[in-house]
Amino acid sequence: MLDLNYLENIIIDQAETFKGKKLGTLRDIDFEKYLKTKQITVISGIRRSGKSVLLKQFSEYFKSFYYLNFDDERLVDFAVADFQNLMVAFQKHSNAKVILLDEIQNVPKWERFVRRIFEEGYKIFITGSNAKLLSGELATHLTGRYLKIELYPFSFKEFLAFHNIEAKQQGGTKKEVKMLRYFDQYMIGGGFPEFVKTGDNEINKQIFEDIVYRDLLSRFKIRETKNFKMLVNYLFTNFTSEISYNSLRKFLAIKSATTVKNYIEFIGESYLAFELFKYDFSLKKQYVSNKKIYVIDNGLRNAVAFSFSKDNGDMLENMIFLEFKRRGADIYYYRDKKECDFVIRKGLKIAEAIQVSQSLADPKTEQREIVGLLEAMEKFNLKSGLIITESQEEERRIGPARSATAFADGGKKIKIVPAWKWLLSD
Secondary structure (H helix, E strand, O other): OOOHHHHHHHHHHHHHHHHHOOOOOOOOOOHHHHHHOOOEEEEEEOOOOOHHHHHHHHHOOOOOOEEEEOOOHHHOOOOHHHHHHHHHHHHHHOOOOEEEEEOHHHOOOHHHHHHHHHHOOOEEEEEEOOOOOOOOHHHHHHOOOEEEEEEOOOOHHHHHHHOOOOOOOOOHHHHHHHHHHHHHHHHHHOOOHHHHHHOOHHHHHHHHHHHHHHHHHHOOOOOOHHHHHHHHHHHHHOOOOEEOHHHHHHHHOOOOHHHHHHHHHHHHHOOOEEEEOEOOOOHHHHHHOOEEEEEOOHHHHHHHOOOOOOOHHHHHHHHHHHHHHHOOOEEEEEEOOOEEEEEEEEOOEEEEEEEEOOOOOOHHHHHHHHHHHHHHHHHOOOOEEEEEEOOOOEEEEEOOOOOOOHHHHOOEEEEEEEHHHHHHOO
8 A cells, every 4th residue: 555645745746747737739629518517527548649738728627626647657556445545645735626537547446436536526537548448347337427538639620729720611722722731731740749749750659659568568468569560560551441350360470360359459449540340230240341440640650650652542531530530420431332431320320421532533533432422322311422532622413403402303412522621610
């Protein structure tokens, strides 16, 4: 059990550090929603995406609060029995009713303590770097008691805010040229706050190494380190592509397809990469179909992957996928005879179909994207579809009628929008 004075000293040290932390770029979330609720606010996301800074932004709304960051080598032996001493140490210095707990997943059985202080009337904010922070037993103890924020690297809106650029879709040719310049920077460099601030690619490389070694190899006690790192690099190099567990097993000489599946799940828990399922009315078919792989940040990917070209089309698709994740969309890909990059489910129905293409200037590309989109629109009885491109913008009507009444007689509407405008839309 940790000594009370020892804990007090850590609390005082961390309080000084936290007090001096800069507020940074205000994140694009509904602060009022989380400030008004009595429920626990859980902030999860990849390391160095800005979770601690977001805690700092929340702290500005309170006159007093308790704060502890468990990602501190002095707390490596902190156990559930130490929580009582922690509260005593907190209360010796102030009488706050707000508690901010950073990287709490480092402490086993933390959820029991959080539930207890929640029931005692404390307002609680917690952060963690694990996508399964509230899965299984943890969720059982906190069911109905929390709201979750999944924090990603900067969105394009937040990227513009960092550069003090007003995030507006309209504004004339000069405004559009300027916006496209920032859009290109964002698409290639990504949105990790430290990288956006410095432009130093070594930061992205270090983030990647920290996650692979600290959050994956060490945490999951992975022995086949070489094969595991090869798998991560393969996924980052081949982002937006389909994967088969069995094909990866053979290609990387991993002992079984189940091991590949487990490894990819571990990678997903750290937020490094995401599997996108093929939509099917049969859940069984969804699970057995090939998945597509997307990664957490284009800049991180470009810093560590084996890349033989600029891959702008893949970077565009990955960026749009991430924005759907930020917006909390229930997202899939769809394929029958052709492919549609993304379909969005709302409730029990597919409500949107989206293609992403760098350009439709090539007739073959245009044909492929439109036919794939129309196939999905027909399948899910959608009257309109969306194609997101790098710079093109227009609206087309396809079907029996090409008028404002096209919907009435079976026509389809396809909207083509530049990615930067779509990213700034609500």
